[in-house]
Amino acid sequence: MSGTHGRTDWAEDDDDLTLDLPQTQIIKNKDGTETIISYKIRDDGKRVKTTQRIKRTVIKRTVNPRVAERKTWSKFGAEKGKPVGPQSDTTSVGENIVFSPRPGWKASTEDKSEVEKKKANLKDAKIKCRICSGDHWTTKCPFKDTMAPEGEAGAAELADDVPEVAGALGGGGSSYVPPHLRNRGAGTGEKMGGKYERDDLATLRVTNVSEFAEENDLRDMFSRFGHVTRVFLAKDRDTGRAKGFAFVSFADRTDAAKACEKMDGYGFGHLILRVEFAKKAT
Template sequence: MSATLTKAKPTTDWAADEDEDDVLPQPEVIKNKDGTETHISYRINDDGKKIKTIRKIKHTVIRQEVNHRVAERRTWSKFGVENGRKVGPQSDTTTVGENIEFKPRANYKTTQAVEDKDLFANQKAKLKEAKIKCRICSGEHWTSKCPYKDTMAPEGEPGPGLGDSEEPEATQAGSLGQGGSSYVPPHLRKGGAATGERMSGGKYGERDDLATLRVTNVSEFAEEADLREMFGRFGHVTRVFLAKDRDTGRAKGFAFVSFADRSDAAKACEKMDGFGYGHLILRVEFAKKAT
């Protein structure tokens, strides 16, 4: 159906009217001077957006002499599941793989074996270069093989038996409990105290639950910005949190709004409770302290 045709007919049908807006421009083929062709086509994608595709195509004719039997077979019509499909390879069954360098050579096996060996030798050499250093006495052996492992702990940890008689030079902050016989929880590790302290702050930093309102019965099409605007009338809003579904991105129906000042929050609570927003009536109350 072409665009010009529909316009010529005076349509009264509202459905047809709508259609007319969506009619895609005709695909175009422009022949360029350098022998290439530019194909412009339009389509509507899944989101209902119009997509314009421009393809530049260069035709190269490769002439090949084949015997008449082969030529005749090329004209056969397709059958089976291919029945009725257009000529040419279909992208669902036929793809072109990546280029493979294939160069026959006389002593493939020996050279290949050397290459493989080289690779292996390289890895071995690398491993050799990596110095083994005992964490207890810095000697050239594994920590588990250290002659002092029963009497001394790895560097940076208090020894099990001898205490701190040999003071370690560098104390690594927040290091894992290395080499020790048992697991050390993070907050008990050396320098781990700092990690523990951060925990209480939480993701949003310190927040004053006293001036936070819980808003429920929120429309699922609500936006954080709308809420901020609505509650901003009563005072300075420090934080708006709107719970959203992870998959659909729609609001789950509740939100938290924090104010800088508790009196503003109280005012907002009083005014906004029962306020109609997006065909629903909001319910606003003070948030309960998180446990």
């Protein structure tokens, strides 16, 4: 600090320090380029040596004399006294924009590349059966009717068993039953949502739904199998478009099972639906 000089203006410190720095050197190279070596002090107090190698090209442009004259005007107003050239506080350069006009331009063509990328990703992805892990779609699996999908083996049966197991408090292998599973059959749990519990047993989770789908489309498709009590299609709050999944509740579980079997792998829109029983949100 230069406080020893009796100065109080801290802003002048910088000037002091720059005096210690070597002068900026400009070296003319043989190939017509210039090397500029400049020194400065960074904000953290470290000295930085910058070496730039530049080539000067003079581009001559013929302009209207009026334009040339205006270029020499001195700045005024808020810009008064500022040096020639764009100031960084008011002028900056944006990112490059590719603009190539073409006939029949449509808003969708802009996003085409992204769609294509996704398609390519899909192509690379291996097809794997969820039942036998074979090289085919689950719907085409020869064991479709005899085996349950991997990882969710007997999910349906399990769901049926749960109330009995939970009801027998203290029975079975483990003596502890978490509170939310106790007395499940009686339906007097302290679950959020109160006594009105949705019957998830007959609810199907439908995924890979086209984003242009409407609830009514789904209702029409699924009501073929029985009475549909509820259709919920998740939508984007901003765009109002479907998010790609939905829940369909049936009045009867057997209808739901039938629908699940038939509609899994059904082509809707440009996508193949995946239908499975909804899992309980525990």
